[in-house]
Amino acid sequence: MRLLFDQFMKKCEDGSWIHLPSYEDIATQRSQDFSTFIHAYFPTASEQINKEKLSQGRIFTRSFEDGLGFEYVMFYNDAEKRIVCVFQGGPHLQGMPGFFHGGAIATMIDATVGMNAIVSGGIVMTANLNINFKRPIPLCSIVLINSQLDKIEGRKLLVSCNVQSVDEKILYTEATSLFIKLNPEKEFHIKELVLNSAPPA
Numbered sequence: 661m662r663l664l665f666d667q668f669m670k671k672c673e674d675g676s677w678i679h680l681p682s683y684e685d686i687a688t689q690r691s692q693d694f695s696t697f698i699h700a701y702f703p704t705a706s707e708q709i710n711k712e713k714l715s716q717g718r719i720f721t722r723s724f725e726d727g728l729g730f731e732y733v734m735f736y737n738d739a740e741k742r743i744v745c746v747f748q749g750g751p752h753l754q755g756m757p758g759f760f761h762g763g764a765i766a767t768m769i770d771a772t773v774g775m776n777a778i779v780s781g782g783i784v785m786t787a788n789l790n791i792n793f794k795r796p797i798p799l800c801s802i803v804l805i806n807s808q809l810d811k812i813e814g815r816k817l818l819v820s821c822n823v824q825s826v827d828e829k830i831l832y833t834e835a836t837s838l839f840i841k842l843n844p845e846k847e848f849h850i851k852e853l854v855l856n857s858a859p860p861a
């Protein structure tokens with residue numbers, strides 16, 4: 661994992677790739693604005709949220725103890741509209757004995773294609789996620805999630821991705837997704853926010 665991280669950090673040196681901050685860091689910076697916007701977009705659903713529990717909310721992928729759940733880092737290439745996520749799931753993500761749970765894989769795919777859509781389109785939500793699980797992924801192995809923005813049609817963003825072994829010899833999973841932009845007027849410049857809060861290369 662460290663070796664791959666260093667390889668991608670090297671690619672960041674000429675500015676073609678950017679080491680993205682975690683969702684937690686992005687959300688913290690604009691959490692009040694972000695939450696106000698989302699709740700205004702979904703007023704009925706917002707009324708049903710237990711406000712006491714809301715304060716305990718945590719980003720799902722960052723809610724496990726270190727090393728047990730989702731360990732990952734993302735790199736973004738603006739020219740190619742791609743994100744590569746280096747992911748090593750921990751032992752608490754087990755499904756079939758010795759392999760990752762499909763829901764854990766789906767979560768990381770959603771997080772990666774979602775980040776690609778957020779950087780490209782602002783505030784978006786997943787409307788559709790189609791996944792083909794082609795090979796089981798050994799528990800605790802390191803994989804690469806390669807995502808690509810394919811098309812923007814009005815409020816719709818189409819993003820595809822695959823999950824491969826580090827040597828790219830095994831194709832574990834393929835997915836396509838549809839995101840819907842909630843802020844067509846671009847009240848939130850999420851791209852700038854994401855890129856400006858990127859950790860130093």
Ligand SMILES: CCCCCCCCCCCC(=O)SCCNC(=O)CCNC(=O)[C@H](O)C(C)(C)COP(=O)(O)OP(=O)(O)OC[C@H]1O[C@@H](n2cnc3c(N)ncnc32)[C@H](O)[C@@H]1OP(=O)(O)O
Pocket residue numbers: 683686687694770771774775784785786787788815816838840842850
């Ligand atoms: C800052 C860091 C934070 C950090 C946060 C980190 C998050 C990481 C990423 C995770 C993202 C998630 O998991 S999000 C959570 C899971 N997703 C959800 O809960 C979303 C639930 N769905 C919804 O609320 C809604 O359906 C929306 C918002 C997606 C769309 O509703 P809407 O805004 O009213 O738009 P609507 O008019 O229905 O649709 C707009 C256009 O899209 C089309 N459309 C809509 N849904 C579909 C669909 N499934 N398949 C095909 N087409 C569709 C419509 O036909 C229409 O086309 P046309 O007539 O215009 O041609």
